[in-house]
Amino acid sequence: MTMNIESVTLTYERAKGDPVTAIRDIDLEVRRGEFVSLIGPSGCGKSTLLHCMGGMLRPSSGRITVDGEPITGPKPSRAAFVFQDYSLFPWRSVVDNAATGLRFAGVRKAERRAVAMKQLELVGLDHVAESYPAELSGGMQQRVAVARALAMDPQIMLMDEPFGALDEQSRRRIGIEMSNVLTEAEKTVVMVTHSLDEAIFWADRVLVMGKGPGRIVREFVVDAPRPRRLDFMTTASFDTLRAELFGLLEGAPEEVVAP
Amino acid sequence: MRQPSAQRGAPRQRRAHSASLLRSAIVIGVILLWEILVRIGVIDGDFLSAPTEVVRAMADLLGDPDAQEAFRRTGSSILLAFVMGTSAGLFVALALGASRLLREAFLGPIAFVLSTPKSIFLPIFTLIFGLGGMSAAAFGAFESFFYVVVNVIGGLGLVEQRHLKVADAFGARTVHRYADVILPAALPGIFAAFWYGIKHAFLGVMIAQLWASDGGIGPLIRTYSAALKTDYVLAIVLLITIVAVVAGALWTRAETRMNRWRSTGAATVATI
Ligand SMILES: Nc1ncnc2c1ncn2[C@@H]1O[C@H](COP(=O)(O)OP(=O)(O)O)[C@@H](O)[C@H]1O
Numbered sequence: 001m002t003m004n005i006e007s008v009t010l011t012y013e014r015a016k017g018d019p020v021t022a023i024r025d026i027d028l029e030v031r032r033g034e035f036v037s038l039i040g041p042s043g044c045g046k047s048t049l050l051h052c053m054g055g056m057l058r059p060s061s062g063r064i065t066v067d068g069e070p071i072t073g074p075k076p077s078r079a080a081f082v083f084q085d086y087s088l089f090p091w092r093s094v095v096d097n098a099a100t101g102l103r104f105a106g107v108r109k110a111e112r113r114a115v116a117m118k119q120l121e122l123v124g125l126d127h128v129a130e131s132y133p134a135e136l137s138g139g140m141q142q143r144v145a146v147a148r149a150l151a152m153d154p155q156i157m158l159m160d161e162p163f164g165a166l167d168e169q170s171r172r173r174i175g176i177e178m179s180n181v182l183t184e185a186e187k188t189v190v191m192v193t194h195s196l197d198e199a200i201f202w203a204d205r206v207l208v209m210g211k212g213p214g215r216i217v218r219e220f221v222v223d224a225p226r227p228r229r230l231d232f233m234t235t236a237s238f239d240t241l242r243a244e245l246f247g248l249l250e251g252a253p254e255e256v257v258a259p
Numbered sequence: 260m261r262q263p264s265a266q267r268g269a270p271r272q273r274r275a276h277s278a279s280l281l282r283s284a285i286v287i288g289v290i291l292l293w294e295i296l297v298r299i300g301v302i303d304g305d306f307l308s309a310p311t312e313v314v315r316a317m318a319d320l321l322g323d324p325d326a327q328e329a330f331r332r333t334g335s336s337i338l339l340a341f342v343m344g345t346s347a348g349l350f351v352a353l354a355l356g357a358s359r360l361l362r363e364a365f366l367g368p369i370a371f372v373l374s375t376p377k378s379i380f381l382p383i384f385t386l387i388f389g390l391g392g393m394s395a396a397a398f399g400a401f402e403s404f405f406y407v408v409v410n411v412i413g414g415l416g417l418v419e420q421r422h423l424k425v426a427d428a429f430g431a432r433t434v435h436r437y438a439d440v441i442l443p444a445a446l447p448g449i450f451a452a453f454w455y456g457i458k459h460a461f462l463g464v465m466i467a468q469l470w471a472s473d474g475g476i477g478p479l480i481r482t483y484s485a486a487l488k489t490d491y492v493l494a495i496v497l498l499i500t501i502v503a504v505v506a507g508a509l510w511t512r513a514e515t516r517m518n519r520w521r522s523t524g525a526a527t528v529a530t531i
């Protein structure tokens with residue numbers, strides 16, 4: 001599986017006010033089994049790019065293909081989303097939430113619950129399968145959302161600040177846990193994040209986006225095998241990368257010109 | 260910080276228990292007092308029959324084929340009014356919910372009619388439909404329609420954009436959007452709509468039948484009132500009250516079950 005993004009531009013037309021070009025001329029290739037993180041200032045078009053990759057938004061120009069086939073709309077078996085606010089259906093039990101996409105795809109109840117159950121085991125939540133989302137902590141809810149995406153066996157997982165709503169500690173713990181789960185499942189992942197640590201820890205490649213309009217300004221390769229352990233964060237190469245990223249983001253990323 | 264519920268639960272339960280005892284004591288006390296006052300002649304039994312008389316009249320009514328026929332006719336008028344008013348209301352509300360233009364055009368007028376006493380339109384229904392059961396049913400449907408529309412629209416306001424987005428991202432078709440997101444999210448409003456729908460269908464039919472009708476409970480009450488048979492009138496009122504209370508209790512239970520995923524009780528509709 002290879003996803004190709006070729007000079008993609010997206011302009012939001014607005015009922016009131018001028019149109020906003022959120023991303024311009026993005027070129028990117030995501031290869032099978034790769035973890036890519038997207039980082040950049042707020043409003044630089046990270047979510048917009050991710051939504052385009054998942055077929056939730058149609059680019060104003062340019063094209064996105066998966067193995068040569070153009071993306072025309074959402075298709076969870078190709079690209080499945082994990083959103084920041086979890087957005088589980090509160091009226092459905094955990095296992096039925098995990099089975100949501102399969103239900104929409106017309107999979108029979110017993111079968112889809114069996115598949116969903118397997119994914120819940122993977123994220124360590126099979127013991128709360130019959131609970132309702134309101135009974136779960138934020139971290140648990142987000143793991144259910146990961147299971148919901150995994151249940152579609154997607155070619156690519158698109159995660160938009162998936163751990164952004166969690167407290168620092170759960171965020172790190174669940175982040176590492178999920179990174180390992182997805183590594184072992186040999187998934188391809190594109191993750192938007194605000195956290196430098198998370199961006200480096202997760203990724204094989206970190207893409208830094210700049211504003212006005214959104215584009216990719218730098219790319220860093222993180223050369224360490226996955227799954228990674230927590231102490232990867234204490235290595236010298238992690239520190240060096242982190243310092244470089246920090247300089248780039250806290251300087252004026254708008255001023256940075258792509259090499 | 261939440262306190263362990265076991266600590267607060269026990270006294271609260273005890274208080275609820277005492278409250279219901281107190282309530283029963285007062286009701287029984289009032290009934291006893293009423294019986295005594297009628298017996299010793301302080302209250303004129305012709306105007307306010309003693310409770311024992313009312314109970315006897317009720318047994319009488321339940322065995323009387325004419326009364327049974329009246330209850331049956333009123334019941335079917337209410338059912339018809341409920342079905343017509345609720346389905347029309349549901350349909351209109353979903354249409355208004357789907358289109359901002361329709362909402363802007365019609366929600367105002369609907370809310371306005373909701374706030375007016377609808378009995379002033381009653382003569383129109385009698386003119387069109389005559390004195391039969393259809394007239395009462397149509398007026399009942401008219402009464403309930405507006406409450407259904409407003410409550411369903413309120414329910415649609417509970418639908419969250421993020422849930423619709425998830426549905427789209429996970430491949431939902433239109434039928435899934437409705438069945439899996441819109442209806443469950445709007446359920447409290449839909450429940451309220453059904454409740455107000457049946458309540459106003461009931462009120463509408465009763466008002467129409469009391470005002471002018473050739474059959475049903477309304478004429479029955481009119482006849483007994485004219486003959487000063489207070490015990491029978493009170494027995495009818497009591498029967499209607501019992502039906503309403505039982506229906507309300509069943510309704511609340513069904514609603515609680517359907518909404519059990521909601522952790523707060525905020526969504527329960529006041530069944531009055
Ligand atoms: N639906 C929309 N309509 C108009 N403008 C939008 C919409 N969504 C996002 N934008 C604008 O596009 C830009 C990029 O937004 P977004 O992709 O959400 O950025 P990020 O995820 O990096 O914070 C922002 O300037 C934002 O205001």
Ligand SMILES: [Mg+2]
Nearest residue numbers: 046047048160
């Ligand atoms: Mg965003």
